[in-house]
Amino acid sequence: MRDLSKLIKAYDIRGLVGEEIDTDIVREVGAAFARLVGTTVAVVHDMRPSSEPFSQAFAEGVTSQGHDVIDCGLGSTDLVYFAAGRLNVAGAVITASHNPARYNGIKLCRPGATPVGQDTGLADIRTMLENGIPAYTGTPGTVTHRDLAHAYADYLRDLVDLSGIRPLKVAVDAANGMGGHMVPIVFDGLPLEVVPLYFELDGTFPNHEANPLDPANLVDLQNKVREIGADIGLAFDGDADRCFFVDETGIPVPPSAIVALIATRELAKVSGSAIVYNVITSRAVSEIVTERGGVPARARVGHTFMKALMAERDAVFGGEHSGHYYFRDFWRADTGTLAAMHMLAALGTTDKPLSALVAEYTRYVASGEINSEVADVPGTLAEIEEKYVGAETDRLDGLTVSLDGGAWFNLRPSNTEPLLRLNVEAPDADTMARIRDDVLALVRR
Known part of the structure; x- marks a missing residue:
């Protein structure tokens, strides 16, 4: 069974071209996505060297399952959201967003630009890729080109x-x-x-x-x-x-x-x-x-x-x-x-x-995001929460601690690495720096 853990992320599909992602995988993703959404798919691609062939492969995957493709050509990610919203079709954009040149990937959405993430379709696509795309014997879909x-x-x-x-x-x-x-x-x-x-x-x-x-x-x-x-x-x-x-x-x-x-x-x-x-x-x-x-x-x-x-x-x-x-x-x-x-x-x-x-x-004055490598992320968060007992805390996303005078900090785990991400905000620079240094000392000790 292929290891797709590096390719299928929390919000999209992204990997190193030729190593983690290629036209064959993209074609399979297109087929799996077509089976998932069961409707026409608008496809957009960015300017990376691999993006146009990946776009063609994705379209081949979609049409192989009997669904149509609207090829919108070159465009931004929000162009595919526009297509999905205006035309009420699913959408896919071939892009690796801000990643370096050696990467490429796919962002997906359902009709109405509803996002597709790990819990809303990507896990299902991964299962289909791992188990094999079921054969389809009906009439293939068609590709039309439309400039939106x-x-x-x-x-x-x-x-x-x-x-x-x-x-x-x-x-x-x-x-x-x-x-x-x-x-x-x-x-x-x-x-x-x-x-x-x-x-x-x-x-x-x-x-x-x-x-x-x-x-x-x-x-x-x-x-x-x-x-x-x-x-x-x-x-x-x-x-x-x-x-x-x-x-x-x-x-x-x-x-x-x-x-x-x-x-x-x-x-x-x-x-x-x-x-x-x-x-x-x-x-x-x-x-x-x-x-x-x-x-x-x-x-x-x-x-x-x-x-x-x-x-x-x-x-x-x-x-x-x-x-x-x-x-x-x-x-x-x-x-x-x-x-x-x-x-x-x-x-x-x-x-x-x-x-x-x-x-x-x-x-307010903000610290910006500061990353720290941590061996035991849950344990570190629990320790710090205990250090600030008496302060207002919540666990909506990581640990947020609200302090006197409007200051607060948030420690949030990375989804992919053993990191804690610290953000601090306070009414003035001195207070922000003091809180930042105190929390970092606890995180990195």
Whole structure:
């Protein structure tokens, strides 16, 4: 029996090309997915060298089981969510997102862009791959080609009207990923002077990795913003479902401030709605949501948990520290481009610079995520919980400890490695540093 543990992750399928994933496996995944969903599948692929042949193999797998494929060609991950939502079909995108060039993978969703994760289909696909795909003797499905990029752009522009904003100079780093393909289509004709960085599609990532969560990959954008006097900088990851922001001084904007700002905009349209955020998002988000008349709803980290809670609470918006932003108007799916349009609309309807605008949504000092290798993860969490007996704690996702004065920390296990991930937030830098160092001393002793 094949070992698929390295290939089938909690939220998607991803592995080293030629070693853990190849066209044969992708074809089998397509067949298994077709049997799982029992409907037409829209397929999108990114710019990695293996992505187009993988897309063709996936389509062969789907059609081998008697189901049809809509081949949407090159596109971002949120393009497949659009296809799944607008056409009410299942979706698959061939991408490894922000991973280095030697990786590729598959993200899957059901009709309506409902996510497929370990507990909602990936485990079933793994079982079929391990046991063999049952033979199908009926009529094969067909493949049709359909360009949805402009319909996607029109849909986003209907959700956020940028036609009346003041002119903005926008530096955009696509990292040679799918942002370089999608941004020109969506932003065409708007009052934006787009200054592109690395828009050439190249899945070998010759300039820097397509992972804006790593500060090293923001340096070129920060320098360009300062050099040209841009009003804002946008950094997309490889499949363009995430977007990070840089202010006019070249300083990265905390994603929690983005969550609070977009939540405020959405609550202005849908008063009293729930807003979903994860356990390591700033406490300022829940405070601001409450002040704006919304209902804060706290979720575990990860898109399946976020989307499930959004559906349960009928939330208008959800956001994570990792640059994923989810919209009810976009089938509760995450889209970096729509988040960028909200930020451009907010900035373009005020005379304030971006730094001043986001300062209104920033109330605390955060440590950022700090990883520690730990031999006994459950034991370490139990020890630390005991050390902070008397404080308010919860186990929604790892261990969260709330302290006096609005400070808190969260220790969360990695899904794949013997690591604990620490996030600390406090009203001031000194308090944050003290708590951070105290907890790290306990974790690493």
